[in-house]
Amino acid sequence: MNNYTNILRQHNLKATPQRLAIADVLYKHGHISLEGLYEVMVKKFNSISLATIYKNINLMLENSFIQEVKIPHAKSVYELVKEDHSHVVCSKCNDIMDIDLDTSKILNEAASLSHYNLIESAIIFNGVCPKCKA
Secondary structure, eight states: OOOOHHHHHHTTOOOOHHHHHHHHHHHHHSSBOHHHHHHHHHHHSTTOOHHHHHHHHHHHHHTTSEEEEOOTTSOOEEEEOOSSOEEEEETTTOOEEEEOOOOHHHHHHHHHHHOOOOOOOOOEEEEOOHHHHO
């Protein structure tokens, strides 16, 4: 298990056993839904409630320790905060993969066309992964 104690504290969060375990699960899985996280967590903390998971996830979101990835036509998944990146989602098996993509041109063009002061982007590509393609 990685040591997330200092990282949690840098994000103004107490390093509780549950939060350390959530961080470890997110690290190992990359992307996971609340329900998936609950299934993993209940194996380690048999009396943990879904409400506790929600409370911790919301605090971790508010303190920018994790981020929500909103997948169209699917439940959101969560991941540790990382450098800006986009996602590729398999439409057959729902596998999610991070991709490093320079979105600066897209952001500049969208800002120019919309006259908005754009702050961030969330780009998700849908397709069929190599495993499902085979």
